[in-house]
Structure formats: structure tokens, C-alpha cells
Amino acid sequence: MTAAVLDRRLGTADDAVAGVVPTEVVRPSGAQEVAEVLRQAQRDGRTALAAGGRTKTGWAPPPSSADVLIDTTGLDRLVEHTAGDLVVVAEAGLRLAALQQRLGAAGQWLALDPPEQGATLGGVVSANASGPRRLRYGTVRDLLIGITVVLADGTVAAAGGKVVKNVAGYDLGKLYTGAHGSLGVVVSTTWRLHPLPAARRVVVLDLADPLDAGPLAVRMARSTLTPSAVELHATTGGSGALVMVFEAILESVRAQADAAVALLGGGHQGDNLPDQFGKRPGGDGDLVLRLAFAPAALPAVLAALPEGTAVTASACTGVAYAALPAEHAAALPALRTALAPHDGTAVVLSAPPALRDRLDHWGPVGDALGLMRRVKDRFDPDGRLAPGRFVGGM
Amino acid sequence: MASLPAPAPAPAPASADAGSIAGLAERLRKAVGVGRVLTDHAQLRTYECDGLTNFRVTPAVVVLAESRQHVIDTVRLCAKAGVPFVARGSGTGLSGGALPVAEGVLLVLSRMRALRPVDPDNARVVVEPGVINLWVTRDASPHDLAYAPDPSSQLVCSIGGNVAENAGGAHCLKYGFTVNHVLGAEVVLPDGSVVHLGGTAPEHPGYDLLGAFIGSEGTLGVATSLTLRLVRVPEAVQTMLVGFHSVEDAGGTVSDIIAAGIVPAAIEMMDALAIEAAEAAVHCGYPAGAVAVLVIELDGPQVEVDAQFAQVERIALARSAFETRIAQDAAERALMWKGRKSAFAAVGRISPAYFVQDGVIPRTQLPQVLSEIGRMADAAGLRVANVFHAGDGNLHPLVLFDDAVEGQAHDAEELAGAILDLCISSGGSITGEHGVGAEKRTKMAVQFTPEDLDTMQLVRCAFDPDGIANPGKIFPTPRLCGERPGPRTGEHPVQAAGLGEVF
Numbered sequence: 027m028t029a030a031v032l033d034r035r036l037g038t039a040d041d042a043v044a045g046v047v048p049t050e051v052v053r054p055s056g057a058q059e060v061a062e063v064l065r066q067a068q069r070d071g072r073t074a075l076a077a078g079g080r081t082k083t084g085w086a087p088p089p090s091s092a093d094v095l096i097d098t099t100g101l102d103r104l105v106e107h108t109a110g111d112l113v114v115v116a117e118a119g120l121r122l123a124a125l126q127q128r129l130g131a132a133g134q135w136l137a138l139d140p141p142e143q144g145a146t147l148g149g150v151v152s153a154n155a156s157g158p159r160r161l162r163y164g165t166v167r168d169l170l171i172g173i174t175v176v177l178a179d180g181t182v183a184a185a186g187g188k189v190v191k192n193v194a195g196y197d198l199g200k201l202y203t204g205a206h207g208s209l210g211v212v213v214s215t216t217w218r219l220h221p222l223p224a225a226r227r228v229v230v231l232d233l234a235d236p237l238d239a240g241p242l243a244v245r246m247a248r249s250t251l252t253p254s255a256v257e258l259h260a261t262t263g264g265s266g267a268l269v270m271v272f273e274a275i276l277e278s279v280r281a282q283a284d285a286a287v288a289l290l291g292g293g294h295q296g297d298n299l300p301d302q303f304g305k306r307p308g309g310d311g312d313l314v315l316r317l318a319f320a321p322a323a324l325p326a327v328l329a330a331l332p333e334g335t336a337v338t339a340s341a342c343t344g345v346a347y348a349a350l351p352a353e354h355a356a357a358l359p360a361l362r363t364a365l366a367p368h369d370g371t372a373v374v375l376s377a378p379p380a381l382r383d384r385l386d387h388w389g390p391v392g393d394a395l396g397l398m399r400r401v402k403d404r405f406d407p408d409g410r411l412a413p414g415r416f417v418g419g420m
Numbered sequence: 421m422a423s424l425p426a427p428a429p430a431p432a433p434a435s436a437d438a439g440s441i442a443g444l445a446e447r448l449r450k451a452v453g454v455g456r457v458l459t460d461h462a463q464l465r466t467y468e469c470d471g472l473t474n475f476r477v478t479p480a481v482v483v484l485a486e487s488r489q490h491v492i493d494t495v496r497l498c499a500k501a502g503v504p505f506v507a508r509g510s511g512t513g514l515s516g517g518a519l520p521v522a523e524g525v526l527l528v529l530s531r532m533r534a535l536r537p538v539d540p541d542n543a544r545v546v547v548e549p550g551v552i553n554l555w556v557t558r559d560a561s562p563h564d565l566a567y568a569p570d571p572s573s574q575l576v577c578s579i580g581g582n583v584a585e586n587a588g589g590a591h592c593l594k595y596g597f598t599v600n601h602v603l604g605a606e607v608v609l610p611d612g613s614v615v616h617l618g619g620t621a622p623e624h625p626g627y628d629l630l631g632a633f634i635g636s637e638g639t640l641g642v643a644t645s646l647t648l649r650l651v652r653v654p655e656a657v658q659t660m661l662v663g664f665h666s667v668e669d670a671g672g673t674v675s676d677i678i679a680a681g682i683v684p685a686a687i688e689m690m691d692a693l694a695i696e697a698a699e700a701a702v703h704c705g706y707p708a709g710a711v712a713v714l715v716i717e718l719d720g721p722q723v724e725v726d727a728q729f730a731q732v733e734r735i736a737l738a739r740s741a742f743e744t745r746i747a748q749d750a751a752e753r754a755l756m757w758k759g760r761k762s763a764f765a766a767v768g769r770i771s772p773a774y775f776v777q778d779g780v781i782p783r784t785q786l787p788q789v790l791s792e793i794g795r796m797a798d799a800a801g802l803r804v805a806n807v808f809h810a811g812d813g814n815l816h817p818l819v820l821f822d823d824a825v826e827g828q829a830h831d832a833e834e835l836a837g838a839i840l841d842l843c844i845s846s847g848g849s850i851t852g853e854h855g856v857g858a859e860k861r862t863k864m865a866v867q868f869t870p871e872d873l874d875t876m877q878l879v880r881c882a883f884d885p886d887g888i889a890n891p892g893k894i895f896p897t898p899r900l901c902g903e904r905p906g907p908r909t910g911e912h913p914v915q916a917a918g919l920g921e922v923f
Contacts (some may be wrong), residue, residue, distance in 0.1 A: 108678070112678065167600075192848075198632070201631070203628055204623075248652065250653075321543070389625060395626065
């Protein structure tokens with residue numbers, strides 16, 4: 027196949043992926059061009075990795091080699107949106123915000139709300155990024171119904187389809203979700219959509235002690251209320267606030283907000299989301315972690331964090347983001363030990379460069395690591411895709 | 421039901437001759453106990469098919485596992501001997517997913533039925549694979565919790581089988597499928613080693629191998645323990661039964677409800693023939709003269725259900741609904757559902773034999789696809805009763821035939837296959853919840869390109885390089901894992917011709 031001349035250039039410091047500058051940057055405009063780039067990389071024995079909006083390149087450790095960076099933002103077409111089917115097909119380089127804008131015109135949305143501005147669909151899938159509304163709608167694995175990827179040898183392969191209910195063949199979308207590009211380059215995604223809710227009501231409950239969020243979140247989860255999100259904002263050792271978001275028809279959100287105030291014994295109602303809602307905590311100098319654990323263990327998790335840690339938690343789901351001041355980085359192994367009894371894990375999302383290369387980014391993976399290696403070896407036998415970025419140094 | 425030729429047997433590993441099978445049975449008896457290993461032909465025949473009764477194969481050995489150690493021992497011994505094994509739960513599958521391999525071991529898990537206590541604050545419960553689906557909700561209900569996936573066979577089907585098939589049910593329109601409700605699994609891999617995938621927490625570092633395992637139809641290993649997510653029982657549930665004089669009006673009502681931004685817990689549709697069958701079997705009192713009925717269920721906070729229920733009634737009236745009944749209590753709701761859930765079996769009242777089909781189409785294609793199915797049935801001189809999960813486009817056409825009439829079974833099978841081709845060409849899928857199993861594997865090559873299937877095989881080969889876990893299922897052509905397809909260039913010819921589905 028003869029493609030148009032591929033957009034390629036030398037990598038610069040601005041292209042650095044977790045501090046590693048790629049030798050070359052290519053910007054393909056379609057799946058077949060991605061396939062051609064990967065076939066050529068295979069012939070030349072070169073390593074390759076993909077990036078879209080580059081908002082989460084720190085979520086995985088630095089690559090051990092980066093010969094070719096595939097910039098996916100040229101694959102930005104919305105291929106098909108059939109509103110009556112609540113399904114959309116879009117290329118992986120399309121930005122989530124741009125997709126939401128297009129879908130919003132039809133009163134629909136893709137029910138994912140990760141806060142990273144400029145993120146592409148492929149990046150959201152590969153990093154398995156989620157936001158506070160995961161409580162109501164789930165995450166990528168619950169919404170992605172079809173996927174097309176290009177494998178390390180240039181094979182273009184699809185799985186799933188364009189219908190929500192489908193059990194034909196292995197669900198490879200699950201495998202590529204959160205794989206950080208280690209199994210292939212995602213080129214197209216198909217999603218189930220949801221109707222945009224008509225109204226919103228927000229209840230904010232201030233907490234003198236953030237640990238109180240634990241039992242309150244359990245009380246909320248065990249009630250018949252159906253919040254889109256229950257988010258805790260807190261500083262360990264300091265104070266916090268629990269934000270409950272109700273999104274449905276107007277009668278329902280009003281009644282539910284009143285019921286939430288009664289259930290929790292307080293709270294202020296309003297229509298607007300707090301500024302920090304859905305945002306990851308911390309800044310450049312912090313060690314930012316994603317914690318996942320049995321949902322009811324939230325108080326134990328908060329108690330295990332060093333004092334002064336800024337936390338944003340999806341309080342009923344068992345997911346929290348924590349920004350530790352860099353001087354507390356040495357506490358990471360002890361934190362992982364404390365989380366373990368709650369099936370808890372701590373993954374590094376960002377760290378100051380001096381710290382980044384010394385950290386155990388992923389932490390313990392468990393007894394399936396060997397099986398994961400076997401999967402990686404089948405998909406990328408030469409280890410040329412995003413080498414060194416995934417668990418176990420894969 | 422008619423007896424049709426079984427699919428081509430899977431290639432048995434070279435070492436699996438009769439002598440080695442006898443030796444394996446002896447070793448299995450030593451490992452798991454004499455009473456748990458069956459080799460008597462009469463006993464083996466009990467297990468020759470699952471819910472798809474027209475495919476039958478008698479296994480060489482049956483192991484009735486009662487513990488995870490029995491599973492580990494059985495799989496290890498099979499791996500060592502190079503003998504294939506097939507896991508089986510309640511045997512209610514409808515695609516032959518638990519069809520035995522003649523020179524292999526059938527590993528029956530239905531005696532592994534322990535449920536650990538429900539953890540209400542985490543909304544989790546840990547169960548063994550043989551646990552019956554409905555038992556989970558039974559144990560969860562004192563805590564106002566429920567297990568959401570509810571296949572029609574939930575009184576008898578097992579969680580392990582649900583996991584293998586990624587079972588759905590009537591309420592998956594709103595709540596999702598088994599894969600959305602299983603958070604962790606202990607899995608015995610085909611080499612006998614044990615891994616823990618997922619867990620109690622909602623996510624873990626590493627690949628989502630659990631997501632790939634669920635729905636893999638027993639081809640990647642055997643689950644010995646499953647951690648399930650439970651959902652809060654909603655404040656209100658409202659169910660209505662609506663009668664229509666035309667299938668188009670019923671289908672239009674479904675579209676209008678979705679377009680109004682309402683996500684019902686369920687929308688089920690039955691056509692005249694399915695209604696006739698249900699009436700004959702369970703006397704569910706569906707509206708007389710209805711050409712199509714919808715069973716619509718809404719759940720959630722009371723005020724929301726009340727408001728949306730009124731909206732749904734208006735939508736149905738605008739589509740010329742001639743009768744709307746609202747369930748006043750749980751008993752009336754149960755009766756509305758009884759007609760729907762018993763529809764498959766009920767068809768036996770109006771036809772000597774039938775095939776149950778399972779296909780999916782984009783919801784917006786419903787009217788065209790239904791009239792096309794009608795046209796195809798007329799052309800074949802056969803009747804098709806339609807029952808479906810209309811909200812998510814999951815069709816269950818029941819192809820009726822008389823097995824006493826020469827050639828009719830064959831014609832019915834052809835028609836059932838042609839309906840699947842129609843689903844694919846409409847942008848849908850060959851299976852929404854019954855699985856590919858032994859029945860539909862040749863259709864996989866229609867829905868997917870060789871590259872797609874080769875890529876799925878990469879997963880298979882990572883989990884089961886020797887191909888001994890449920891061989892002969894899902895994939896149209898068995899492939900040895902040593903082979904690696906060479907690098908391909910350019911588009912697949914089907915795609916290049918504009919015939920294939922790229923996404």
C-alpha cells in the first residue's frame with residue numbers, strides 16, 4: 027500500500043515521555059499508516075510507543091527505549107454516532123472533550139470524566155483514566171464495547187463490535203485498557219453512551235475529621251439514593267468535605283439532595299460543583315498516587331497516609347488519589363504494606379524527576395505477573411512496544 | 421429436538437489414546453477419590469450435552485469436583501497427560517460451551533456450592549463456581565442487596581457458567597453483564613497453576629486479565645472462586661405490560677423511550693407467536709389480540725420512577741398502544757415476567773421442535789430486521805417466534821419446525837444460520853449472551869477477520885499453550901500455538917472490497 031508521505035520529525039525535549047526524549051516523532055493520519063510505522067519499526071528492530079494528548083505520560087515509568095513516538099492526534103475522526111443506538115465509533119486520537127461536545131448536541135455523553143484536559147480517547151483507554159462519576163457509570167471497562175488496535179508486527183485487529191450486548195470472541199478491549207500501550211497501539215474505539223442528565227443538585231458536607239467520610243460513604247452506599255459521585259476532598263490530619271452529586275430529572279435530584287442532607291445529618295445544597303471537584307490533588311513537587319482498595323476501608327487508608335497528604339477520593343468505590351509531599355516519598359513501601367490487607371494498591375501517577383527513577387512505580391502485582399508476561403510475549407515478542415513502562419519491567 | 425450432526429471433533433493431543441485415558445482415570449481416582457471419577461458409559465452419557473441438546477459427545481472421564489484442590493489435581497493430571505478437559509457447571513448453556521471432548525475429561529463443578537457470608541459494607545460476596553445464580557441474591561437480600569445479572573435460567577444456572585459465558589439477562593440494559601459484576605477470581609490455569617485475578621478492590625496494577633477471562637467460555641482456565649459485586653436494591657420498581665397491534669409500534673415505542681433519555685431497567689418484546697406460546701404454557705394473561713407486547717420495567721428513586729413511568733405511558737399511547745397494565749404488586753410483576761422468562765420452553769407447546777437463536781443488532785435496525793426475518797421465514801415455509809431484549813437489540817428468534825417432517829430440521833437450521841448472517845450484516849453480533857461455544861464457531865469467521873481471530877488466539881496461547889482447555893470451541897479453525905502467522909501487509913481483502921467491518 028502506498029501511503030501519502032508520513033508526517034515525521036526528530037524528537038525534541040517537548041516530546042519527552044517521563045523524561046525520555048524519543049529519537050523520532052511520527053504523526054500518522056490513519057490506522058494503515060500506524061500499521062506501516064510499526065511494520066517498519068519491526069524491520070528495523072526499533073522500539074515504539076504512542077501518545078495522544080500527552081496528559082498522562084507520567085502515569086507509567088519512563089520507557090527503557092523510545093526510538094519512535096507515534097503521535098496519535100492525527101487519528102481524530104468521529105467515525106459514526108448513531109444517537110438512537112447510544113453508540114459512538116471514534117478514532118483514538120480524538121480528544122474526549124471534543125467528542126463530548128459533539129455528543130452533547132444530541133443530548134448524550136460518554137460517561138467518563140477524567141479531569142486531564144486535552145486527553146484523547148486512546149490515552150484514556152490506555153491509562154484507564156476515570157473520574158468521580160465512576161460511582162454511577164463505571165470506568166472504561168464498563169463502557170468500551172469495541173476496539174481496533176495495531177499490534178507490534180503491524181497487524182490491524184478488532185474485537186467487540188458496535189452493539190452493547192455482545193459475547194462473540196474474547197473481549198480484547200479489556201486487555202488493552204490500562205495496558206499503557208504495551209500490547210499495541212489503539213487506533214479506534216467504540217463506546218456505549220448515556221443520556222445527559224436533565225438536572226443537577228450538589229450537597230457539600232464539611233468534615234472536621236476526614237476519617238468520618240468512611241462511615242458516611244458506607245451509609246450513602248447502603249441507601250437507595252443514586253448519586254453520580256460521592257467525592258471526598260481532604261488533607262490528612264486536617265479537615266475535609268464530602269461532595270455528593272445528584273444528576274437526573276429535576277424532581278429526583280431535589281428529593282435526593284434533601285434525603286442526603288437528612289441521611290448524613292447536614293450539608294449545604296447548591297447547583298454548582300466545587301472548583302476542585304474531580305481534580306487530581308497535588309502539584310509538580312508532589313508524589314501523586316492512585317490508591318485502590320476495598321471500598322469500606324477508606325478510613326484505614328486515610329489513616330495510613332502521612333499527615334499533610336492532600337486526598338481526593340471516590341468515596342463509595344474504593345479509589346483515591348493522594349498527593350504526598352516529596353519528602354514523604356520514603357513512606358511508599360510502608361503505605362503499600364498498610365493497604366495490602368484491604369486488597370489495596372498504590373500506583374505512582376507523577377513524581378518529581380529526581381524521585382521518579384528511584385521509585386517502584388507499580389508496586390506488587392500478585393501471582394498473575396507470570397501470566398501477564400506470557401500475554402506480553404505473545405503480543406509483542408521482541409518487547410518493542412513501550413518497553414519498561416508496564417508492570418514487572420515489561 | 422432434532423438430532424443434528426455434531427461439529428468436527430477437536431484434534432486430540434497425540435498422547436491421548438485409550439490406554440493413557442485409562443491410566444489418567446486411575447490417577448484421578450487416587451487424587452480426588454474413587455466416587456468422584458466416572459468412567460462407566462451409562463453414567464458418562466448423563467453428561468453428553470448441555471442445554472444445546474442437538475450436539476452430543478460422550479466424554480472419556482467425568483470428575484465431580486467438590487473442592488478447589490480437586491480442580492487443581494484434575495487439571496494438573498490432564499496437563500501432564502496432555503488430555504483435554506472441559507469445565508461444566510449446571511449444564512444449562514445454549515451454545516454447547518460445555519460439550520465434552522470424546523477423548524477428554526469433563527470437569528463438573530456443580531458440587532462446589534459454598535457461598536461465603538455477604539460483606540454488606542463492601543457490597544461483595546465470594547462464591548464457588550457451582551453456586552446457583554439466584555442463591556446470590558437470596559443471600560444478599562437481607563442486606564437490601566442483589567446480584568444484578570439475571571439470565572432467564574437463573575433458578576438453575578451456575579455462577580461459574582455465567583462467568584464462562586459472560587451471562588446477561590433482562591436487566592443488563594441498565595445494569596450491565598456478568599463482566600461488570602465480577603471483581604475477582606481464583607483461576608486454575610490449564611497447566612494446573614493457580615492465579616488470582618482482580619480481587620475486592622475495584623482495580624489493580626497490571627493487565628485486566630479478569631476482563632479477558634470472563635466470557636472466554638472455559639478456554640482459558642477454570643475459576644474456583646469468584647468475588648461478586650452486589651448492588652443496592654432500588655427504592656422503587658414499576659413494571660408495565662403494553663399491548664400493540666403492530667410490531668412497528670412496539671419497536672417505535674422502544675426507540676422513543678431511549679430517545680427521551682430514559683434508561684429502563686428492562687424492555688422486553690414478544691411477538692404474536694411468542695405470546696400465543698406463553699399463553700398456552702403459563703396463562704400469563706397477556707392482552708388479547710396483541711401482535712406485540714412490551715414488558716417495561718423502571719427502577720430507582722420513587723419520584724424518578726413515578727415521573728418516568730408516566731412519560732413511558734404517554735410515549736406508548738402516542739404509538740397506539742391499545743392496552744397498558746401496571747403491576748400493582750410483586751405478584752402481578754412476577755406474572756408479567758413469567759410469560760417472558762418461560763417463553764423458550766413455552767414454544768414447545770405450539771411446535772414439536774424449535775431452535776433457539778441468539779443474535780444482536782443495533783436497536784435502530786429492529787423494524788427492518790424483524791420484517792426481513794418474517795420474509796425469510798415465509799420463504800423457508802417455517803414459523804419464527806420472536807422474543808427479545810429490545811432495549812439492547814438482543815434477538816432470540818425461535819425457529820419452529822416439525823422433526824417428523826423429512827428435511828425440516830435442516831431447513832430450520834439453515835434459517836437460524838441465515839438470521840445470524842442478517843445480524844452481522846446489520847452491524848450486530850452472532851451472540852449477545854448464549855456464547856459461541858460449539859454451535860457458532862464457523863460464524864466467527866464471518867463476524868471477524870483472520871487477523872482479529874489470530875489476535876484472540878494470542879490470548880489463548882498465553883493462557884493455554886497446549887490447547888487443552890475446552891478445545892474446539894469459539895474458534896472456527898483450531899490452531900497450534902507454535903504457529904505464528906507471518907507479518908501481513910495491506911488491508912484484509914474483505915475490508916479492501918468494502919465488505920468487512922473495520923471497527
